[in-house]
Amino acid sequence: MSQDPWEFWKYKLKSPKYVSAPMVDMSELPFRLLTRKYDSDLCYSPMLHSSKFSKEPRYRKDMFSTCVEDSPLIVQFCSNDAADFLAASLLVQYQCTAVDLNLGCPQKIAKRGHYGAYIMDEWELISDIIKTATRNLETPVTCKIRIYQDDCRKSIHYAQMLEKAGCKLLGVHGRSLHQKGSLTGPADWPQIRLVKSHLSIPVIANGNILEYSDLDECIKKTSADAVMSAETILHNPALFSDSHPFVWDIAQEFLELCSRYPINFNHIRAHFFKIFHLCLPLLPRLRDKLCSAQTDLDLHSFIESVRSALFFPHDNDLRARVLLQQIKLGNGTSPYTLDADAITGLNLLKQDEDQSSSILPPWVCQPFIRPNYFS
Structure with missing residues (x-):
């Protein structure tokens, strides 16, 4: 699908500011509706396995559902195969606002399955997945990535490659593949800002969000078009409404x-x-x-x-x-x-x-x- 990224951002996604992140086995429909009640403008589905989703009806039934109130919605798939990603995306393209390629998952299961952040150096494969989907889908394709630690230039070129392949929106987690668990540490907002400055598509910043005051600070420091929360919103689903419910x-x-x-x-x-x-x-x-x-x-x-x-x-x-x-x-x-x-x-x-x-x-x-x- 060939669509102007900013028309997609403004008219389909409604120019979101606060975004609920894709989270493995956590960002299901009830949780998305809960965060929407507390001012989430855009939600992602949990990360879904494209191969299983396209081939196993039981997996689709168990792992994905939506409803009229669940919009705008981006459905995220992990994949290392263009045909699998396309097949899965075709099954949901009329139930969502966009489909997303997960290029940021750092978990061990992603390493075993060879997807997420573990394919971030395979640019030809990634480009093929995005181009194939873009040519054949009626819904836009987006991506979510991690940065290259201490290599801003490579992060910029990576993001530009994704845009050239057809990515209409990029979520940027300001941490590298190795920043996880006890080694998580702070996200690199300056590098997100550099990536954003070299793109002509919308960017959602992810990382370092602990409190409501961090949201606008993140947008200010990164120049991103929106800000995303993952772990913090699991602990406080009302984060975006600046409240701390019982x-x-x-x-x-x-x-x-x-x-x-x-x-x-x-x-x-x-x-x-x-x-x-x-x-x-x-x-x-x-x-x-x-x-x-x-x-x-x-x-x-x-x-x-x-x-x-x-x-x-x-x-x-x-x-x-x-x-x-x-x-x-x-x-x-x-x-x-x-x-x-x-x-x-x-x-x-x-x-x-x-x-x-x-x-x-x-x-x-x-x-x-x-x-x-x-x-």
Whole structure:
């Protein structure tokens, strides 16, 4: 399909600013609808395997669904074969706004399957996949990449190759293939800016988003046309609305959406671990309860158990009764101080002696910060 990238951006994607990223087994329909409620302008599907999707009806049924409210939507496939990518894309081209080629997945499964960031040096193959799809699809083709560490020139040439092949929109994660897990570290916003400056197609920046204030800062520093969140939005699906809802409220909303649009139960439970990530260390028995949950009723019971443990309905006052007993830092002190004057958890803040920054209480949605993230 030959379409002007900026017409596609403006009229099909509606000039999005805040984007929910593609995430393996995580960005399913109920979660996308949840983030849309909290101001996500554009959502990606989970990364789907093009070969399985095109050849296995059960895989398609289990791994992808959408609805009228789920728009605009980009469906992402991983692939190392032009025919497979085209076949999969043909099956969804009328159910989405665009199809995306994943060129950024750094996980071990991507290495074993030879796709994602592990084919980023095979430019002829990548170009063939994009050109073949562009010639035969009625929906635009987009890509999501990682950068080459300490090699801005190569990142620029890589992105230009993708544009020349027919890519209409580029998502740029400002980390390299090797920046993952404990080695994640900060994303390289200056390199995203350089890549953007050498392209004539829209660019979505990805990386270093922990709080709402980071969103506009990222766009400012990278000159990107939009900003994408992945890990942070899993912990706080309301990120784009500049809010920190109670974890039990968000979990309840998500579970209700899952009842309308069923997904794999293990995926639902995985979302609960993300949402309740700071509460679970406080409540080890309830962590065990979540681990052993088998039904939606079990999850409803878990939500109520967490709420009961941390919420005092008689005076509308939040008190983490187990906080001081069960969460200890290396120096033997609690990482949170309860403000006796506060009557809502959102007003409970700890002022660090060395900084003016505030720490949110653990029962509200907030980002997960990896150890050594800022080092």
